[in-house]
Amino acid sequence: MNLADTARSALRSLRANKLRSGLTTLGIIIGVAAVITMLAVGEGAKRTVQAQLKSLGSNTMIVFPGTITASGVRLGTGTRNTLTEGDARAISEEVPGVLAAGPGMRGTAQVVHGNLNWSTVVFGVTPEWLIAREWRVARGRGLDDNDLRTGAKVALVGQTVADMLFGGTDPTGQVIRVKNVPFEIVGLLAAKGQSFAGNDQDDIVLLPISTARSRVLGGGPGRSRTVGHISVKMADGVDMTEAEARVRQLLRQRHRLQPDQDDDFNIRNLSEVVEAEQAASGALSGLLAAVAGVSLLVGGIGIMNIMLVSVTERTREIGIRLAVGARSRDILTQFLTEAVILSLIGALAGVALGLGSAAALGHFAGWEIVLQPHAFVLAVASASIVGIFFGWWPARRAARLSPIDALRYE
Amino acid sequence: MTAETLIEVGDLRREYRLGEVTVPALQGVSLSIRRGEFVAVMGPSGSGKSTFMNLLGCLDRPSGGRYLLAGEDVGRCDADRLAAVRNRSIGFVFQSFNLLPRVTALENVELPLIYARVPAAERHRRARERLARVGLAERAGHLPRQLSGGQQQRVAIARALINDPPLILADEPTGALDSHTSLELMALFQELNAAGITIVLVTHEHDVAAFARRVIHFRDGRIVEDHPVQRPARAAEMLAGSSAPAPPSLIT
Ligand SMILES: Nc1ncnc2c1ncn2[C@@H]1O[C@H](COP(=O)(O)OP(=O)(O)OP(=O)(O)O)[C@@H](O)[C@H]1O
Ligand SMILES: [Mg+2]
Numbered sequence: 001m002n003l004a005d006t007a008r009s010a011l012r013s014l015r016a017n018k019l020r021s022g023l024t025t026l027g028i029i030i031g032v033a034a035v036i037t038m039l040a041v042g043e044g045a046k047r048t049v050q051a052q053l054k055s056l057g058s059n060t061m062i063v064f065p066g067t068i069t070a071s072g073v074r075l076g077t078g079t080r081n082t083l084t085e086g087d088a089r090a091i092s093e094e095v096p097g098v099l100a101a102g103p104g105m106r107g108t109a110q111v112v113h114g115n116l117n118w119s120t121v122v123f124g125v126t127p128e129w130l131i132a133r134e135w136r137v138a139r140g141r142g143l144d145d146n147d148l149r150t151g152a153k154v155a156l157v158g159q160t161v162a163d164m165l166f167g168g169t170d171p172t173g174q175v176i177r178v179k180n181v182p183f184e185i186v187g188l189l190a191a192k193g194q195s196f197a198g199n200d201q202d203d204i205v206l207l208p209i210s211t212a213r214s215r216v217l218g219g220g221p222g223r224s225r226t227v228g229h230i231s232v233k234m235a236d237g238v239d240m241t242e243a244e245a246r247v248r249q250l251l252r253q254r255h256r257l258q259p260d261q262d263d264d265f266n267i268r269n270l271s272e273v274v275e276a277e278q279a280a281s282g283a284l285s286g287l288l289a290a291v292a293g294v295s296l297l298v299g300g301i302g303i304m305n306i307m308l309v310s311v312t313e314r315t316r317e318i319g320i321r322l323a324v325g326a327r328s329r330d331i332l333t334q335f336l337t338e339a340v341i342l343s344l345i346g347a348l349a350g351v352a353l354g355l356g357s358a359a360a361l362g363h364f365a366g367w368e369i370v371l372q373p374h375a376f377v378l379a380v381a382s383a384s385i386v387g388i389f390f391g392w393w394p395a396r397r398a399a400r401l402s403p404i405d406a407l408r409y410e
Numbered sequence: 411m412t413a414e415t416l417i418e419v420g421d422l423r424r425e426y427r428l429g430e431v432t433v434p435a436l437q438g439v440s441l442s443i444r445r446g447e448f449v450a451v452m453g454p455s456g457s458g459k460s461t462f463m464n465l466l467g468c469l470d471r472p473s474g475g476r477y478l479l480a481g482e483d484v485g486r487c488d489a490d491r492l493a494a495v496r497n498r499s500i501g502f503v504f505q506s507f508n509l510l511p512r513v514t515a516l517e518n519v520e521l522p523l524i525y526a527r528v529p530a531a532e533r534h535r536r537a538r539e540r541l542a543r544v545g546l547a548e549r550a551g552h553l554p555r556q557l558s559g560g561q562q563q564r565v566a567i568a569r570a571l572i573n574d575p576p577l578i579l580a581d582e583p584t585g586a587l588d589s590h591t592s593l594e595l596m597a598l599f600q601e602l603n604a605a606g607i608t609i610v611l612v613t614h615e616h617d618v619a620a621f622a623r624r625v626i627h628f629r630d631g632r633i634v635e636d637h638p639v640q641r642p643a644r645a646a647e648m649l650a651g652s653s654a655p656a657p658p659s660l661i662t
Pocket of ligand 1: 426428433435454455457459462
């Protein structure tokens with residue numbers, strides 16, 4: 001019996017029991033729909049994270065001041081000001097592969113222009129920091145070494161701050177007051193959008209670190225040269241693990257730490273943050289995969305059940321086929337084909353349902369949805385495997401019947 | 411007419427085991443049938459006729475004894491070989507027709523060819539030809555339930571003929587039919603026999619057995635009588651002589 005004949009006769013016997021066949025495929029339909037949705041959502045989340053990662057720079061690390069361990073109690077990151085501008089300079093000069101390493105300080109402040117005010121994040125930074133964090137200037141200029149040396153009262157503002165205080169008009173050349181200190185806006189930053197933590201990255205004001213330290217973010221000249229963090233950007237293709245080890249070694253040496261002492265700083269690799277993010281979206285995918293797995297299993301058992309019923313009902317038909325020359329292999333193929341066609345029909349309906357639910361999620365939940373061809377291949381393949389796996393046992397029962405027993409069956 | 415042996419059975423036995431009890435349905439049957447014979451098998455109910463026919467048709471396996479079909483020891487064949495023998499060498503006609511209920515007469519006739527892997531076009535051609543030969547050319551598209559009993563049995567015969575087997579086995583083929591329809595069917599069997607096909611046919615009716623050229627009697631799983639029929643009745647002539655309308659053309 002060739003494939004076309006087998007498929008045709010399988011379709012005919014499934015059509016003879018349309019309702020039953022339809023109900024049997026429900027499990028497969030739901031399972032395949034879950035597979036399609038899972039892959040569409042998972043891939044969408046992955047692309048989103050990747051896009052954000054790209055905007056942040058994957059080969060970026062940030063060094064934070066470390067914790068003090070005081071009689072066994074950890075006091076939290078940044079409880080001691082251990083990092084200096086000298087550390088930043090040393091990293092950029094002594095660690096191979098560093099593209100830029102710049103210090104930064106972070107605070108929040110009220111920013112005022114005329115009668116408008118806006119509470120935002122204020123960073124004291126250097127030109128190197130701008131490079132390390134991949135900030136580009138959309139209008140005006142960035143910061144230069146002269147600004148830092150002279151403690152110039154100049155500022156760069158993010159898109160959101162510009163919108164809030166200037167309502168879309170060009171902010172460069174205007175003056176804003178940060179903690180009552182007037183700053184001239186020399187540049188408008190190019191928009192970055194949301195971070196993967198969901199923060200608006202464009203809600204930001206950047207000042208030269210020297211000015212920020214003395215005028216805005218407190219501390220006063222007495223505590224000069226300590227910094228809030230150091231941003232480091234490595235050249236493309238540099239091994240981040242190795243770079244991190246080198247930075248650690250350099251800082252331990254500069255801070256004169258003994259081998260038995262803990263680091264007094266923390267290095268955070270942005271790709272670790274992203275990995276955590278991916279693990280979270282992986283958990284969602286895992287949940288959908290579990291739904292898909294359970295549905296396919298239940299669907300498979302449904303198919304097995306209906307095929308067993310079908311084999312019993314059609315024992316006489318099997319006897320007739322054997323009597324006119326069907327081999328047991330032909331009978332096996334026939335029932336296996338029916339099981340597979342049943343699950344493939346379920347798979348097609350499941351693909352349609354999955355496309356629908358993925359589109360609905362994209363529309364109503366605002367998730368990014370990415371449909372890939374291999375999702376369909378996977379869905380159809382898993383349905384076929386379910387059909388073969390669960391159709392095998394009933395088909396074998398049919399194939400093992402002896403011709404005369406099957407013919408005599410009432 | 412050749413005298414070549416087609417069927418050779420020696421001490422053929424078949425026991426059915428029903429729990430503790432063993433039913434000896436066939437208790438040592440020896441017999442040989444030459445090509446071209448037309449044998450009627452008679453005997454009381456339960457004497458083992460169907461058991462014997464199922465063994466001859468390779469639908470069942472004997473508990474003991476030997477069975478040579480056209481010189482081949484089918485007792486030693488594996489399941490696939492037996493399937494091939496059923497497909498090519500034997501046409502089986504049942505009392506209850508045994509047609510697939512959901513497919514047309516034409517597709518029922520084609521069924522053995524599907525398992526012989528004959529291409530579709532060739533299958534249709536041959537199946538139409540066989541249906542015409544049993545007088546049912548116009549009924550090719552009918553489902554079994556749309557046909558009379560006699561017509562269904564003709565479809566079954568067309569199916570049995572599809573691979574030009576040397577042997578046709580029929581277990582009470584007229585058992586479910588009225589006497590006129592039976593007569594038509596016997597005319598068909600005689601015609602096929604005249605064309606060289608060996609026929610072994612089980613019947614309870616002496617009228618039917620009268621069309622054969624040899625009659626075998628079974629009792630309690632054994633052959634108790636085996637005699638030739640001197641002057642077999644001619645079904646076609648009886649039909650022509652009867653008042654009933656002539657059947658559709660039996661001869662192609
Ligand atoms: N599948 C079976 N299981 C058990 N016993 C069986 C089976 N088939 C037949 N028999 C027994 O074997 C014996 C012979 O049965 P068989 O069907 O060959 O008789 P038969 O001559 O064809 O009778 P009939 O004229 O009524 O068709 C009977 O006693 C019957 O009860
Ligand atoms: Mg019988």
